[in-house]
Amino acid sequence: MTVIRDWTPDKAHDFGREVLTFDHDLHRRPMFDDAGLAELLDRYPREKLGVFTMGDNPREWRTWRRGVAGALPGRVLLEMAREGRIWLNLRAANTYLPEYAALADEVFAEKEAMVPGLRTMKRDVGVLISSPNAQVFYHLDVPMVSLWQIRGVKTVWAYPVEAPYVGAEALEAIVLRETAEQFAFDPAWDFGAAMTELTPGRMLTWPQNAPHRIENGPMLNVSLSMEFMTPAALLRANVIYANGLLRRRLGADPAIQPGFSAQGLAKVAAARAAKLLKLQKAHERLLPVTFNLETEVPGLTKRAA
């Protein structure tokens, strides 16, 4: 019995290359019911817990703010997610909790068994617990991503990896960590996006580096964000990194530098690849802390009892 219910040869072939949806059964597991999530929040290292809030306008990504959860019990945090306007991000749960390590092993083994030639590394299974109507602004990720809906409904827009959605220079700037992952967005671009309504039991993947944004429906949302790299994905990140260096150090347009040793540069970039991923994950932790859920719950006028 597989976790994904609707593998076909076409979908397996297009996995990671196209925007694709799949049916899965993870939402039926007891680890994701209220008691399971409260326990998860209690056992996950509190200092690693990402706590965020945000404004309503999808263009105003600067309203993304970071908070902390203090020593609040998991069941209270879950209640705050249900009633307030917060986004809880439990990155790399598979690194800290054995049942998530087992889940990662199970899912990635299936992907590798079903997708011809797929080899995954740097696997990161994150849990997202987020409030009714919360959003994640337009951004892109360096690794490959699949988003598994467990509870609630969210709408996801995935945009092509090309101008005007993301040009080569913008992509390089993100990989080089010069800018936030969240960047300028024009609502008119939605016409060029693949829009998916994710309900419990659906999973969505998109091509590496595809910009995307998310809006929750009017209910508590629980999703799993499974990130991974492949040798090809790592190479692509390295090439973008190398091109970014070329453009900056040599003032060159990398697309028209056939004489330069791309291989030599790729070697330098390869040494940086692992570091890049760490930098990307560290980035959101560098935002200043602007609220503490122990005293202020964004979106709530009064503290949850």
Ligand SMILES: [Fe+2]
């Ligand atoms: Fe993302």
